[in-house]
Amino acid sequence: MQLKDKTALITGAGSGIGKAIAEVFAREGARLILNDLAPNAAELAQALGGVFIQADLSDQRSVRALAQRALELGPVDILVNNAGLQRINPVDEYPEDTWNMMLQVLLTAPFQLIKYTLPDMKQRRWGRIINVASLHGLVASPYKSAYISAKHGLLGLTKTVALEVGEYGITCNAICPAYVRTPLVESQIADQARTLGIPEAEVIEKVMLAPAAIKRLIEPEEVAEYALFLASDRAGAITGSAQVIDLGWTAR
Structure with missing residues (x-):
């Protein structure tokens, strides 16, 4: 088992990519601390033999409490920052409070x-930080200014942390997937259809997959297996990177 005796804290673990990462990490022997705002993640944690901590990442005090509770359970060896949300709006119509909330959760x-x-990672001279960013940490699309700003910032944070902690045996990487088949993406499809005034099928075909070489959505399990590699000892020489799983989007 690749993650035996390792403890992983995974945010946004109730569905989609976070759920898939939790399942793959559990398969490989990791002890799990799962966070989500929705309480349904408690059932997943129980099924995987882990612990659930409910916390609202839009509240800085709640984030501090999450970290404190997780560290009380033992050192965190692997941190997966996965929690996410989306809001579709033109820049000149973007609510400022929503902008601030998005940057709080995502960055x-x-x-x-x-x-x-x-x-604790420094003290033990081993650690893995995995930030689930997005293809939109590298490129932009209209109507997603807060999301794209946060994801670009997350890549900058990833690189900076990697440079600061490499001597301690800690790596920090980002995963940048294109559109993954998750509940969040399903809601994006509906939002974009309303914003652009086109059918949802057209959003998938003409917006989401138009620049891609591979014409399908990514499955959450594909991202999870990549996260497993980055969390393992096999990836000890990889840090400060943006690992792209983008269906060929950025090959253009």
Whole structure:
């Protein structure tokens, strides 16, 4: 088992990519601490023999409490910053409070959790930080200004942390997938259809997959297996990277 005796804290673990990562990590022997705002992740944690901590990552105090509770359960060896949300709006119509909330969840909360879990990783001279970013950490699309700004920032944070902690045996990488078959993407499809005034099938074909060489959505399990590799000792020489799983989107 590749992650035997390792403890992994995974945010946004109730569905989609986070759920898939939790299942793959459990298969490989990791002890799990699962976070989500929705309480249904508690059932997943129980099924996988892990612990569930409910926390709202849009609240900085709640993020601090999550980190404190996780560290009380034992050192966190692997941190997976996966929690996400989306809002579709033109820049000039974007609500400022929503902008701030999006950046808190997608960028500031990962910074906080990295900050709080790093000291123990440094002391043990081993750690893995995996930030689930997005293809939109590398490129832009209209109507997603907060999401894209946060994901670009997350890549910058990933690179900076990697440079600061490499001497301690800690790696920090980002995974940048194109559209993954998750509940969040399903909601994006509906939002874009309304914003653009086109059918949902057209959103998938003409917006999401138009630049891609491989014309399908990515499955959550594909991202999870990549996260497993980055969390393992086999990836000890990889850090500060944006690992792209983009169906050929950025090959153009």
